[in-house]
Amino acid sequence: MKIYTKTGDRGETGLYGADRVTKAHPRVxxxxxxxxxxxxxxxxRSLLPSTHLDLHDLLERLQNALFDLGADLATRLGSPYEKNIARMDEKDVEALEEAIDxxxxxxxxxTGFILPGGHPAAAALHLARTVVRRAERKVVALGREExxxxxxxxxxNRLSDLLFxxxxxxxxxxxVREEAWRVKRRR
Structure with a gap:
């Protein structure tokens, strides 16, 4: 199987179920x-010290769940192809809440806002958190259209909390000591 299909050369892609949409579609x-x-x-995960086996395992599960979430979002509700994917459900959210707790x-x-950073793996988790927040905003935008x-x-929403x-x-x-946000003083 070749990695390139040439089917997207005109700026379109296929959703799960063969619907063709522009690559700028809110669902994409x-x-x-x-x-x-x-x-x-x-x-x-690659920056996380190997001694943190529990976190490696958790991040691997989260990565697999994000593939499930991608399939969920790539498949329109009511699509005949829904039966082929696992939609995110309440149990997935509860699992995140249990991990947060x-x-x-x-x-x-x-005690207050902290600057993202610290250990390289922690800094990468903060970055991942902000990317998840962007994904959340994109799903909100999609929900206004479909x-x-x-x-x-x-x-x-819960995943970003967990990553924090x-x-x-x-x-x-x-x-590694966290650095607190130092609020700019009014002059």
């Missing part, structure tokens, strides 16, 4: 942003 923008988030998680116990107390699975939006917590956990485990 939404699942494209999810793909970016997945790559950002891959970067974070678990890792919040390990993260330092939250119906979308509401659990997809909830999933992205994980970044803080990595910094905590690695002994």
């Amino acid at each position: 923008e939404a699942y494209g942003a999810v793909d970016e988030a997945n790559s950002a998680l891959g970067l974070a 678990r890792y919040m116990e390990e993260s330092p107390p939250f 119906p979308v699975n509401p659990e997809a939006l909830r999933y992205l 917590v994980l970044a803080r956990v990595v910094n905590q485990r690695e002994g």
